[in-house]
Amino acid sequence: MIADMDSLKVGLVGLGNVGGGTLQILIENKEQLAHKLGIPVDVAMLCSRSVHRRKLPAGAESIARTTDWREVVAHPEIDVVAELIGGTGVASEVIEAALANGKAGVTANKELMAKRGVDLWQKASESGRPLAMEASVAGGIPIHTVLREGIVGDRIEAMAGILNGTCNFILTEMEKAGRGFDEVLAEAQQLGYAEADPSADVDGYDARSKLAILAALAFGCRVPVEDIYVEGIRRVSDVDFSYAAQLRHTIRLLCVARLSSEGLALSVRPTLLPKSAILASVSGSYNAVWVKGAYGSDTFYYGRGAGPLPTGVAVVSDIVHAGRELLSCRQNRVSPYSFRQLSAYRPAPPESFKQP
Numbered sequence: 001m002i003a004d005m006d007s008l009k010v011g012l013v014g015l016g017n018v019g020g021g022t023l024q025i026l027i028e029n030k031e032q033l034a035h036k037l038g039i040p041v042d043v044a045m046l047c048s049r050s051v052h053r054r055k056l057p058a059g060a061e062s063i064a065r066t067t068d069w070r071e072v073v074a075h076p077e078i079d080v081v082a083e084l085i086g087g088t089g090v091a092s093e094v095i096e097a098a099l100a101n102g103k104a105g106v107t108a109n110k111e112l113m114a115k116r117g118v119d120l121w122q123k124a125s126e127s128g129r130p131l132a133m134e135a136s137v138a139g140g141i142p143i144h145t146v147l148r149e150g151i152v153g154d155r156i157e158a159m160a161g162i163l164n165g166t167c168n169f170i171l172t173e174m175e176k177a178g179r180g181f182d183e184v185l186a187e188a189q190q191l192g193y194a195e196a197d198p199s200a201d202v203d204g205y206d207a208r209s210k211l212a213i214l215a216a217l218a219f220g221c222r223v224p225v226e227d228i229y230v231e232g233i234r235r236v237s238d239v240d241f242s243y244a245a246q247l248r249h250t251i252r253l254l255c256v257a258r259l260s261s262e263g264l265a266l267s268v269r270p271t272l273l274p275k276s277a278i279l280a281s282v283s284g285s286y287n288a289v290w291v292k293g294a295y296g297s298d299t300f301y302y303g304r305g306a307g308p309l310p311t312g313v314a315v316v317s318d319i320v321h322a323g324r325e326l327l328s329c330r331q332n333r334v335s336p337y338s339f340r341q342l343s344a345y346r347p348a349p350p351e352s353f354k355q356p
């Protein structure tokens with residue numbers, strides 16, 4: 001492929017929380033990234049609606065800027081386009097155009113990948129370019145890599161996760177400090193955890209997209225996101241926490257996937273957890289995923305699920321991964337899923353839903 005590359009050129013589309021964190025890491029960690037990849041990773045172009053007005057980190061002043069994403073995907077020297085704008089409209093166009101123009105695609109966009117990930121991978125595969133999406137689920141926890149590579153030899157039977165940092169931050173603060181829902185949500189927005197429209201967080205839709213992606217990775221099935229049962233945290237109150245405490249339990253927004261002979265049960269909902277459960281100890285914006293394999297049994301993954309830098313690390317890692325693939329001269333790209341092909345989703349009947 002591009003074996004004679006002397007640097008990896010990156011275009012960033014979107015400079016919000018995740019884009020800003022990604023840019024900071026690409027600049028500050030430039031030296032080590034070059035040692036890891038073997039060639040320098042250069043940011044060749046920045047794109048956002050406010051790119052000409054915003055203050056950029058030191059070292060980024062000389063990077064070309066544009067407000068038109070088409071300039072990034074058409075840039076002849078750019079090897080990797082990172083889509084960090086979110087949503088499913090323009091974001092989808094950016095990835096498709098990047099792949100069609102022979103660029104690798106990297107995205108942090110869970111909504112897009114939950115709804116269109118398989119089609120986009122198909123396009124990437126046809127164009128012979130990598131497509132990577134680690135940052136779309138659980139921020140700084142490399143759960144995609146775990147499912148795709150680390151424990152690919154196992155057969156996953158169940159999974160439970162705290163996949164929304166904003167909800168976990170809100171629930172923890174309500175429980176610990178007795179703070180009100182709106183006040184904590186405003187803080188989560190300030191800290192860069194919450195989605196542009198925070199109802200995606202508090203009504204569970206963000207977590208639902210992430211569960212759909214993890215289900216595809218873990219169980220090899222194509223799950224229509226709308227089919228996943230979802231219930232957000234708006235109705236959780238201080239009274240619920242005091243009853244939970246009397247029972248030595250706590251409340252977390254839990255994403256659960258369980259495979260049985262009846263099918264796959266998937267749900268996102270506030271769940272009572274015994275205080276002794278490992279997931280109950282996950283506080284603040286942290287995320288965690290418990291995975292149960294038929295052979296390896298339990299594994300548990302923990303880390304910051306939201307925020308510009310933890311999510312930025314996942315994006316930058318994907319950029320390095322894409323660079324390695326481009327340098328490897330392989331014709332067949334490594335799929336962002338664990339299964340070569342995803343099968344149809346066979347939902348389990350709701351009465352089979354159990355707590356993990």
Ligand code: HSE
Nearest residue numbers: 164165166193195306
């Ligand atoms: N709003 C998301 C969260 C950001 O709070 O988890 C990371 O996907």
